[in-house]
Amino acid sequence: MELTEAAAEARLDRLLLRQWEREPDLPALIHGDVVVTAGELEDRVLALAGALRDRGVVDGDRVAVYQPRSIEFVVSVLAVVFAGAAHVAFDVGDPPERTRHEIEDCAPRLVITDPHGAARLDPPVPVLSLDGRRLPPPRTPRPHTDGAPEAPAVVLFTSGSTGRPKASIISHAAVASRMVAFQSGHPMGPGDRVLHHTTCTFDLYLAELYWPLLVGAAVVIAEPGRQRDAAHLAQLIRDAHVTTLCCVPSLLELFLLDRDGDERYDGLKYVIVGGEALAPDLVRRFHARSTASLTNIYGPSECTVFATAWTCPRHPDPDLVLIGPPIPDTTVHLLDENRQPVPDGQPGEVYIGGVGVADGYLGRPELTAERFVTGVPGTEGRLYRTGDLARRHADGALEFLGRIDHQVKIRGVRVETGEIEATALRCPGVRQAAVVAAGDGSDKRLYAFVVPEPDADRAALPDEMRERLGEWLPQAMLPSAIAVLDALPLTQNGKLDRRLLSERALAERPASPTPLPAATDLSTPDRMEDLVSGIWRAVLGVPRLARDEDFFDIGGDSFRAVQVMGAVQDALGRKVPLDVLLRRPTVQMFSAGLLALTKNEEPSR
Known part of the structure; x- marks a missing residue:
């Protein structure tokens, strides 16, 4: 067809x-x-x-x-x-x-x-x-396609x-x-x-x-x-x-x-x-x-x-990757803060129109009115205000420049840091919370900074929060690190200083990976867990971790998984399928899977 x-x-x-x-x-x-x-x-x-x-x-x-x-x-x-x-x-x-x-x-x-x-x-x-059983014949056998x-x-x-x-x-x-x-x-x-x-x-x-x-x-x-x-x-x-x-x-x-x-x-x-x-x-x-x-x-x-x-062109390979011109049935407008078109080559906020624009947000009329706008001079119909910045090149292709708000992409998932902050405030012992993203590309990670209640256990709070947040948020929205502060930094006009928090997050990341542990006798579960724990801490840049913490919940991603597998394979002297980590993403489970492989057994699933 x-x-x-x-x-x-x-x-x-x-x-x-x-x-x-x-x-x-x-x-x-x-x-x-x-x-x-x-x-x-x-x-x-x-x-x-x-x-x-x-x-x-x-x-x-x-x-x-x-x-x-x-x-x-x-x-x-x-x-x-x-x-x-x-x-x-x-x-x-x-x-x-x-x-x-x-x-x-x-x-x-x-x-x-x-x-x-x-x-x-x-x-x-x-x-x-x-449950796998065949459904009884419906009373309405023909499809409903006249809408x-x-x-x-x-x-x-x-x-x-x-x-x-x-x-x-x-x-x-x-x-x-x-x-x-x-x-x-x-x-x-x-x-x-x-x-x-x-x-x-x-x-x-x-x-x-x-x-x-x-x-x-x-x-x-x-x-x-x-x-x-x-x-x-x-x-x-x-x-x-x-x-x-x-x-x-x-x-x-x-x-x-x-x-x-x-x-x-x-x-x-x-x-x-x-x-x-x-x-x-x-x-x-x-x-x-x-x-x-x-x-x-x-x-x-x-x-x-x-x-x-x-x-993406092959000859020559691009020095700059663009996001292209609009597809059919779609219009893209780059507008300034007054919703006026910006000249080609200048950055502007992306507004999208056409058949593909959603009908709005379910049950959120005020938010719909804020993001799905009409009456923009020189345009027709509804436009979606993306909050993204782009510039238009002479050939009509667009170059993506980033966000104008606090929305970020983590491993391809769109994340509103405000949602994580609001969820963090539900955790017992948390009085204030701020979340920032730091790093570039695949190395971008989320960092949470919290101010505790006066009677909260400051030392235990990060671990307690991590457990609670894991019950409420998807993996991509879980902070890689949680820091406890006496107060959140503010700008001169009294607003949260996110730039300072981002700088602090970058500064606290290890400048170079911790040396990977040397392989010793790996014939017992304890020694295998010691090896795995050391490798994970080195790759993730964390000072400690528990046996039951999920690799992907504490900052692990596809790239770090490859690093882990390379170090494990060097230590064991044999090829290990990535599936062993993906299906057993805790120190305890991963170590058990590796131990089974060293004994030529099939790891349990």
Whole structure:
């Protein structure tokens, strides 16, 4: 099927149904050895959509989906759309309390999950539990596809500066428009395969599902919890003949660092990166190892996946990576503080308009009015005020310059430091809190500074906070370090001095890594844990850590994981799969896995 400009004004369910009925025998979903054809996917989606309608789902409703990455997850989100509702997908790896609050906030008609998810989440709304049994035939067997293209299809939560996550309402037409833009710049169809590995709280997952299914390509589903596992993803790319990969630049960096330097990725046709800055050096190194095109995309969730795109040239390799001109159905305006256009070459705030702009924030009229603006001179319709800075080059391509507020990107995840601060104030013993990001690129980390209550135990407070924050915040929002201060620094006009806090955060980071510990007798659990603890402390730059602390909760990321694995392999004198760390991210569990490997045993999962 060709996605034409007309498709940008259509509903997703109509477009999908047309494609599935035209070519029902094409593979649609691939998960391990299981292949679901387009016709089989249609049957499963329509059955679940009918079950949702039978349980009271009506046009305009919202339905939450709480499932790990799987065939069932894909069926669920599509069935919600076919039932006339908007899907709100939640990451099963997020703290349950946070997810419950978000479910209360979006007030879905029900939650689709499985027995394990229902027990873990205990949601405040009715549950449709899918336990592997076939659903009874629905009383409403035909799909519900006669709604308007402007109707909501997706609700997506992002971090909120007030401490309350905000949910963007995205229409069928907005998603369809973006899929048309992807297809126009990167044509694919039957025979192509797209890797689905992105977490459902990052809007790039919409492209991994809807784009291939709308054009007859197949979705290759990565194992849940292994989206950081470069070895697993590389194996899938090879074995399943993946042709399109969407990811954040830090994951692309991990591929190049973790894999053999001679390994190539010539089976790929397209690699699309977004969510964080793309460095020229990474572009050069990727081009040296793949014939695939590399496209840098930009756009906040409020504008549905992306608003601009720039395919990185090979000859010559770029010294500067741009975010490109606007995609079809999209306008980008660079305005000054008076909402007047800035001259080309001058920095201005990015305002985005067009079909892909969300309908606003769910239940947040004041915030919607603040960020989704109308009446800007020389523009038409609503514009989303991004808070990003950019400059326009003579050829029309944009250069991203950073943020004008306190929002940051950590490993591709958009983080409002205000949400972390508000959450920190919920911790017992905390009177004031401030959070800053320090470092560049993949080395950027979050630092929390707190003023304790007079009766608080200052020495114990950081560890107590870390435990509480881990119950309430996703991994990407957890501070790498927590410092206790007598008072927060203020500027001359009495405002919080974030610049001074950022300087202090950088100053407190170790100037050079602590020497890695030498390997000794590693035949006992205690000695293996000593080695692992020493390596982690050296790589992470922390003075101490507990046996049960999660590597990724205390500042670990893809790059530091590669450093850890290199040091461990040098100590053991053997290759160790990165999966051993990803599935066992505490000192105790990782050490047990390594000890099993040294004894030629299969590490327990």
